[in-house]
Amino acid sequence: MPKPQERNQEETKLIFQKWLVQKLPEASNLHVEILGGPENTGFSNETLSFQVSYTLSDEEVSSGLVLRFYPEGFFVFPDYDIHKQFLIMQKLAQHDVKVPTVLWYESSKEVFGTSFYVMEMAKGDAPSDNPPFHQEGWVADASEDVREKIWWGWVEEMSKVHQVDITKGDYEFLNRPKLGESYLDQELNYYFNFHDWAMEGEEHPIADQARNWLKDNKPKSNQSSIIWGDSRCANIMYLPDGEISAVLDWEMASLGDPCMDLAWGIAVDDCNSKGAGVDRLPGFPGPVATIAKWEALTGYNADNYDYFYILALYKFAVIMIKVVRKLEHYEIMPMGLNAHINNHVTPILEAKLKEL
Numbered sequence: 001m002p003k004p005q006e007r008n009q010e011e012t013k014l015i016f017q018k019w020l021v022q023k024l025p026e027a028s029n030l031h032v033e034i035l036g037g038p039e040n041t042g043f044s045n046e047t048l049s050f051q052v053s054y055t056l057s058d059e060e061v062s063s064g065l066v067l068r069f070y071p072e073g074f075f076v077f078p079d080y081d082i083h084k085q086f087l088i089m090q091k092l093a094q095h096d097v098k099v100p101t102v103l104w105y106e107s108s109k110e111v112f113g114t115s116f117y118v119m120e121m122a123k124g125d126a127p128s129d130n131p132p133f134h135q136e137g138w139v140a141d142a143s144e145d146v147r148e149k150i151w152w153g154w155v156e157e158m159s160k161v162h163q164v165d166i167t168k169g170d171y172e173f174l175n176r177p178k179l180g181e182s183y184l185d186q187e188l189n190y191y192f193n194f195h196d197w198a199m200e201g202e203e204h205p206i207a208d209q210a211r212n213w214l215k216d217n218k219p220k221s222n223q224s225s226i227i228w229g230d231s232r233c234a235n236i237m238y239l240p241d242g243e244i245s246a247v248l249d250w251e252m253a254s255l256g257d258p259c260m261d262l263a264w265g266i267a268v269d270d271c272n273s274k275g276a277g278v279d280r281l282p283g284f285p286g287p288v289a290t291i292a293k294w295e296a297l298t299g300y301n302a303d304n305y306d307y308f309y310i311l312a313l314y315k316f317a318v319i320m321i322k323v324v325r326k327l328e329h330y331e332i333m334p335m336g337l338n339a340h341i342n343n344h345v346t347p348i349l350e351a352k353l354k355e356l
Contacts, residue, residue: 009034009048012112016050016067019111023104027054027061035064046071064142066100070114074329076322077251078197083107086117087173087234088226100246124237124247132272133222133234134281138216142242144283151284152232154265157247159297162225162258171226174255182192183224183256188214198321204341206350207321209315213353217288219304229253231261231270259301262294263308267348268316275344297354306356320345330338333350 024030035049046069053062053142064329070082089099090157127133132142139147157292164171179186192211195204229252230308237246272281285293291302324340327333337356 007048007112009036009196010281012048013050013113019106020052024054024056027056030054049212065103065284066119066121067116068119069112069116072114074326076326078194078317082115082117084173088171088250088253089119091170092161092164092226095160096156096162097164098244098247099250100248104352110122116250120204122237122248124239124245124275125235126248127234129234129272132276132278134277135272135276138240140281142240146240146242148285150233150236150238151290153238153242154231154236155290155293156297157236158228158231158245158261158265159294161228161231162261162298162300164226166224166255171255172252174226176254183254184218184221187254187256187260187311188218191318195318195321198318198325198340204317204321206341206346206353207314207317210310210317210349211219213356214307214311214314216309216355219307221259221304223259224255225258225300227252227254227256228261230264232265232300234268234272247324257304257308258298259303259305260308260311262291262302263300263305264315266290267312271313271316271345271348272285305325310349310352310356313345313352317343317345 013032013034017030020032021027021030029044031038031053033051035051037046037048037323048067048069050065050067051062052065053060057060068082071080086102089102092099093101103118103120107115119217125138127139128137131137134218139150142150175183176186176190179189194212195207195223199207214265218345228247235247235249236244237248239245247289269280272278291305294300295302320343321340323331324343328335333339
């Protein structure tokens with residue numbers, strides 16, 4: 001479940017309506033209705049949805065808008081670059097990637113006390129993280145043909161992202177040279193620092209073992225692209241027939257070997273199915289077919305897939321430390337269960353380390 005919404009929704013609606021009047025000076029009879037926040041996902045940010053109606057040139061306009069804030073209070077990630085999210089969606093829209101249409105970015109804290117951006121609301125639904133969509137929900141109720149379409153849609157949209165040319169410097173804002181010389185070192189050092197920050201001096205036996213393995217087995221890679229970061233089906237909005245309407249959640253975006261995204265999507269799906277004691281639903285293609293499809297679509301290779309699969313599980317294990325602590329902080333989960341260490345990611349990571 002997402003972070004509880006702490007803002008006064010009525011006050012937020014009035015402030016947002018006043019701000020929109022300035023952004024839409026030619027509109028009249030502007031009215032804002034708040035719809036609320038996400039129900040089944042969203043641990044790292046605060047998001048609210050609105051229905052906005054107004055009159056423009058004698059025509060009645062009604063549209064859904066989504067407002068995403070820079071997070072306040074309990075952080076899951078050590079840092080959070082909301083402007084990066086706005087920029088990458090703005091740029092990827094030019095490359096046939098089905099990102100939501102972003103409208104405005106507000107860097108000032110004067111409006112809501114924190115920066116934010118506004119994007120158009122997409123139609124459809126995202127597969128649920130909680131409970132996992134392999135267990136129940138609209139995906140579990142869908143046909144096998146629709147499930148297959150959902151999975152291949154993810155692979156195809158991810159592949160579009162990986163084929164965007166990064167050699168002209170348009171995506172240099174995703175580079176993190178202070179963290180390392182190579183893109184892989186940047187990613188590793190980010191999560192190694194994240195690991196230490198999250199654990200606060202406590203040991204995490206499986207994640208500690210994975211970190212050492214990742215240091216000792218770094219591959220050489222000569223391929224790089226935009227990395228979506230949180231690349232998976234649950235970060236996509238689908239229509240009931242499995243057609244994609246929007247590709248979401250770019251807070252983990254970076255640059256690096258695109259196989260990183262491929263491995264992340266498969267690894268998280270493994271954790272949210274067999275890691276949670278749930279059978280993977282029929283209709284979803286397996287890893288061998290998925291890897292082959294991605295290689296055919298992108299022209300990249302998955303030679304280092306096993307390394308990036310371990311990296312994905314390690315990153316997920318590190319993120320889960322703070323997700324659990326956040327659930328405890330908001331009294332959604334009781335303290336003392338040791339779930340920040342032992343959760344649905346841990347057994348998958350432990351088993352994979354034993355294989356290699």
